[in-house]
Amino acid sequence: MINRRLQGLCFVLGLAFLLGGSVASRADSTLYEDLGGKEGLTKIVQYSVDNYMADPRIRDDLDNINLDRLRSRFFDQFCELTGGPCKYTGRDMAATHKGLHLTVAKFNAVVEDLQDAMDKVGISSRTQNRFLALLAPMKSAVVTQ
Numbered sequence: 315m316i317n318r319r320l321q322g323l324c325f326v327l328g329l330a331f332l333l334g335g336s337v338a339s340r341a342d343s344t345l346y347e348d349l350g351g352k353e354g355l356t357k358i359v360q361y362s363v364d365n366y367m368a369d370p371r372i373r374d375d376l377d378n379i380n381l382d383r384l385r386s387r388f389f390d391q392f393c394e395l396t397g398g399p400c401k402y403t404g405r406d407m408a409a410t411h412k413g414l415h416l417t418v419a420k421f422n423a424v425v426e427d428l429q430d431a432m433d434k435v436g437i438s439s440r441t442q443n444r445f446l447a448l449l450a451p452m453k454s455a456v457v458t459q
């Protein structure tokens with residue numbers, strides 16, 4: 315009797331573990347898909363960089379840099395971060411932004427311009443927030459002022 319109960323309990327716990335695991339990994343791997351995969355992310359990067367270059371709060375900081383390289387680095391970084399099939403091979407965030415004397419206001423400007431780009435691509439606010447939550451920890455590496 316006890317053995318049967320134990321077996322039943324093990325079965326239920328095992329099932330919960332399996333279901334829980336698959337739901338969690340599915341949730342993780344869909345952020346890239348929810349952002350529109352390669353096509354969506356390419357547009358998000360394109361629109362964000364367009365926004366940065368038109369934004370008087372930050373455009374001077376991006377003067378004289380290779381924009382094609384920046385777009386490609388952004389794409390790889392965002393793709394990898396969101397579980398897509400890419401590898402970011404650029405420099406680390408602290409080394410890249412060291413010496414640029416970036417403020418919280420500039421960091422926020424970059425995030426707002428990215429949100430605007432995601433709005434243009436039709437990304438839901440829930441998906442936007444999941445993505446922005448992955449970028450938030452970079453603040454301490456980017457902001458030095």
Ligand code: HEM
Binds near residue numbers: 375380405414420
């Ligand atoms: C969430 C915030 C940010 C992220 C995720 C981010 C990400 C990146 C990435 C991936 C690169 C390319 C690194 C490489 O070339 O290997 C880069 C470069 C750069 N970022 Fe950021 N960045 C952020 C904030 C900012 C802000 C606020 C500014 C200035 C307003 C800025 C200015 C630059 C500049 C000037 C470069 C080019 C550096 C160079 O080529 O020498 N970034 N960033």
